[in-house]
Amino acid sequence: xxxxxxxxxxxxxxxxxxxxxxxxxxxxxxxxxxxxxxxxxxxxxxxxxxxxxxxxxxxxxxxxxxxxxxxxxxxxxxxxxxxxxxxxxxxxxxxxxxxxxxxxxxxxxxxxxxxxxxxxxxxxxxxxxxxxxxxxxxxxxxxxxxxxxxxxxxxxxxxxxxxxxxxxxxxxxxxxxxxxxxxxxxxxxxxxxxxxxxxxxxxxxxxxxxxxxxxxxxxxxxxxxxxxxxxxxxxxxxxxxxxxxxxxxxxxxxxxxxxxxxxxxxxxxxxxxxxxxxxxxxxxxxxxxxxxxxxxxxxxx
Numbered sequence: 001x002x003x004x005x006x007x008x009x010x011x012x013x014x015x016x017x018x019x020x021x022x023x024x025x026x027x028x029x030x031x032x033x034x035x036x037x038x039x040x041x042x043x044x045x046x047x048x049x050x051x052x053x054x055x056x057x058x059x060x061x062x063x064x065x066x067x068x069x070x071x072x073x074x075x076x077x078x079x080x081x082x083x084x085x086x087x088x089x090x091x092x093x094x095x096x097x098x099x100x101x102x103x104x105x106x107x108x109x110x111x112x113x114x115x116x117x118x119x120x121x122x123x124x125x126x127x128x129x130x131x132x133x134x135x136x137x138x139x140x141x142x143x144x145x146x147x148x149x150x151x152x153x154x155x156x157x158x159x160x161x162x163x164x165x166x167x168x169x170x171x172x173x174x175x176x177x178x179x180x181x182x183x184x185x186x187x188x189x190x191x192x193x194x195x196x197x198x199x200x201x202x203x204x205x206x207x208x209x210x211x212x213x214x215x216x217x218x219x220x221x222x223x224x225x226x227x228x229x230x231x232x233x234x235x236x237x238x239x240x241x242x243x244x245x246x247x248x249x250x251x252x253x254x255x256x257x258x259x260x261x262x263x264x265x266x267x268x269x270x271x272x273x274x275x276x277x278x279x280x281x282x283x284x285x286x287x288x289x290x291x292x293x294x295x296x297x298x299x300x301x
Contacts, residue, residue, distance in 0.1 A: 014040045015099045018156075019084035023148040031228040033221040036143035036159050039086075041133035042100045045142070045166045046110060048072040051124040053092035061123075065092050067195075068113075068121050072096075075109035075190040086144050086156030088163070093125075095163050097132070097142070107181060113190040115183035128170040128179040135162040 017040055029035065050056070053065045072094045073087055080102045087096040098106045110127050117125040132142045141160030149155055169179045202209065214231055218224035 014042065015083055015101045017043075017099065018086050018144070018146070021144070021146045023146045023154055025148050027147065028229065028232055030145065030147065030157050031225045031232065033143075033159055033225055036145050036157075039097055039132050039142045039144055040099070041131070041136065043097050043132045043142075044100070044103045045130045045132065045135070045163065046076060046096045046098060046103075046106060046127070047093065047130070047163075047166050047170050048095075048110065048114075048125055048127045049090075049093035049167070049170055051126050053123075056123060057092075064121050064123060068117055068123050068125060069093050071113055071121075071190070071192055071195055072110060072125070072127070074192050074195045075113050076106045078191040078193060079106045079109050081105075086146070086158070088156060088158065095158075095166065097144075103129075108184070108187050109190040111181050111184040112187040113192075114181070115185040115187070116190060126170060127181045128166070128177070129181055130166045130169055130179050132162065135165055138165060140165050 017037075021037060024035070048069070050065050050068050056062075056065050069089055069092055073089060073096060076087070076096045076098065077085070080098065083099065083102055085096055085098050085102075087094060096106070107129060114125045114127050117123055135142055140162045142162030143158065143160045145157045145159075147155040147157055166179075169177075172179075212235070214228070216224050216227045216231075218227055
């Protein structure tokens with residue numbers, strides 16, 4: 001039987017780690033790895049992955065795949081009950097890092113979603129949990145920065161290689177896999193209150209949109225910062241010159257081509273509120289792993 005943790009000041013403060021993390025507003029600051037903060041050892045990486053997502057996307061089911069990934073975030077955030085946690089949306093899955101105070105509460109709806117995913121989405125979901133301290137024992141780190149997109153809207157950026165390793169551990173084919181969480185239909189329906197996908201596909205203003213994935217090989221963090229800064233500056237120069245306007249105006253996502261469809265795609269489930277669940281993805285998500293950066297300069301829909 002688990003013992004209840006003592007509600008010490010340090011135990012309470014660790015739950016507020018991400019909420020109290022200072023935010024930065026200059027996007028180029030993502031390359032300053034010395035400003036990333038270590039996520040506490042007792043936090044846990046909850047990770048999900050749609051099995052066979054590549055095949056499903058080739059069959060034109062990218063919306064279903066995206067919906068499952070978004071659902072895995074939604075059910076965890078609903079379980080966290082207001083505690084701010086960093087997360088990243090991977091398209092065919094997600095990664096959410098939670099404090100010990102809500103780890104069990106957050107894991108349960110994810111297990112419920114895994115059990116229901118086949119019925120709800122006709123897709124199998126693989127889920128797992130790895131404690132941050134375990135990742136550090138394996139030689140990687142889990143650090144984070146909080147980028148402020150607009151007032152009250154933040155984007156978590158990760159570095160250190162921990163999330164990349166967590167993804168590898170989840171997909172390891174060893175049996176049994178100690179990091180896998182098993183589906184639990186007895187938990188009931190996952191709370192997906194707040195889930196939907198209502199955006200129309202983006203229209204390319206200049207004929208093409210592209211997503212870039214940049215992997216930098218460097219001996220030190222300082223060298224990594226320098227190289228990524230050089231790449232970012234070059235991209236801004238090229239994009240600005242190609243569009244003949246300011247770099248910000250060359251971004252593919254604008255109000256003019258982000259109209260919400262009246263024929264919204266809504267997932268109707270029997271959530272606790274027993275109403276249609278609506279989730280509007282209003283943020284871009286970025287992840288930096290071990291010298292790996294997903295550059296959110298564009299979206300491919």
